[in-house]
Amino acid sequence: MRFVKGHGTENDFVILPDPDGSLDLRPATVAALCDRRAGVGADGVLRVVRAKAAGDPVADELAGEAEWFMDYRNADGSVAEMCGNGVRVFARYLVDAGLAEPGEWDVATRAGLKRVTLGPSGDVSVDMGPPVVQGDGRATVAGTEYTGLRVSMGNPHLACPVDRPVRDLDLTRPPVVDPAVFPEGVNVELFRPLGERHVEMRVHERGSGETRSCGTGAVATAVAAAGPGRTGEWTVDVPGGRVTVTLDGRTSHLRGPAVLVAEGHIRDDLLR
Numbered sequence: 001m002r003f004v005k006g007h008g009t010e011n012d013f014v015i016l017p018d019p020d021g022s023l024d025l026r027p028a029t030v031a032a033l034c035d036r037r038a039g040v041g042a043d044g045v046l047r048v049v050r051a052k053a054a055g056d057p058v059a060d061e062l063a064g065e066a067e068w069f070m071d072y073r074n075a076d077g078s079v080a081e082m083c084g085n086g087v088r089v090f091a092r093y094l095v096d097a098g099l100a101e102p103g104e105w106d107v108a109t110r111a112g113l114k115r116v117t118l119g120p121s122g123d124v125s126v127d128m129g130p131p132v133v134q135g136d137g138r139a140t141v142a143g144t145e146y147t148g149l150r151v152s153m154g155n156p157h158l159a160c161p162v163d164r165p166v167r168d169l170d171l172t173r174p175p176v177v178d179p180a181v182f183p184e185g186v187n188v189e190l191f192r193p194l195g196e197r198h199v200e201m202r203v204h205e206r207g208s209g210e211t212r213s214c215g216t217g218a219v220a221t222a223v224a225a226a227g228p229g230r231t232g233e234w235t236v237d238v239p240g241g242r243v244t245v246t247l248d249g250r251t252s253h254l255r256g257p258a259v260l261v262a263e264g265h266i267r268d269d270l271l272r
C-alpha cells in the first residue's frame with residue numbers, strides 16, 4: 001500500500017490514501033505503522049478517505065459539506081477527535097496530490113468541519129473552532145503537581161503554566177491525572193510565557209506520548225496564556241518549530257508549516 005510521510009512542526013504522520021474507503025485500518029496496524037523501529041514511524045496516521053466512503057457516522061453526516069474526511073489515529077492505534085497539525089498536513093497532501101485546489105475549503109473530521117486555507121506551497125491555516133474552557137485541572141509530572149486549564153478542542157487538553165524553561169521538564173513518563181476528571185484521557189501541555197503573546201510549550205499527548213508539537217494543544221495553550229476574553233495573535237514555540245494561534249473571541253485559528261517529506265510502499269505483511 002502506498003503511503004506519504006508528512007509533518008507539521010515535526011508532529012509527524014503516515015498518510016494513507018484510501019479515497020474509496022476500502023482499507024480496514026485496525027488499531028494494531030496503526031501501531032505497527034507508527035513504530036519508529038519496526039515500522040515507518042510517526043505520531044499518528046491520517047487516512048485520506050472521501051467522507052461518503054469513510055464508513056464513519058460523523059463523516060456520513062458531513063459528506064454533503066466536505067469531500068474529504070480526515071480519519072486520524074494516534075500512534076497507539078487509538079482514535080482521536082481532532083488533530084490540528086494533522087489537518088494542515090492532510091490539506092497539503094490533497095493539494096499536492098491534485099485532489100484539491102489551493103484556496104479555502106472544509107475538511108470533515110470527527111470534531112466537525114474544519115476550514116483550511118492554503119496556497120500551492122507554504123504555510124497552512126485552519127479554523128480550529130471555538131475553544132471550550134472547562135475549568136481547572138491538575139497533572140503530576142515527574143513528581144511535581146501542576147494546575148492548568150482544561151480546554152476542549154474537540155479533543156481534551158490540560159494546559160499548565162510552568163515557571164522554568166520547558167526543556168528542563170521530565171516528560172519521559174506520562175503525566176498523572178485523575179481519571180474521574182479525564183475519563184477519556186487528556187493531552188497535557190506545559191508552557192512558559194516568553195513575552196507578551198509569546199509562549200514556549202511541550203506536550204505529552206494522549207495515545208502518542210511526547211510529541212514535538214501539537215496543534216490543538218497550541219490553541220489550548222494560547223487560551224490558557226491569554227486568560228478569559230483576551231483576543232489576538234499568540235506565537236507558540238514548540239520543540240519542532242513555531243506555530244501562530246489567533247483568538248478572536250468567536251473561534252480560533254492555527255497557522256504554520258505543513259511539509260511532505262517522503263512517499264513509499266508499505267509491504268502487505270505490515271498491514272495484516
Ligand SMILES: N[C@H](CCC[C@H](N)C(=O)O)C(=O)O
Pocket residue numbers: 011074079080081082083084085086155156187205206207208211213214215216217
Ligand atoms: N497532535 C495533534 C493532537 C492529537 C491529539 C491526540 N493525541 C488525542 O488523543 O487527542 C494536533 O496537532 O492537534
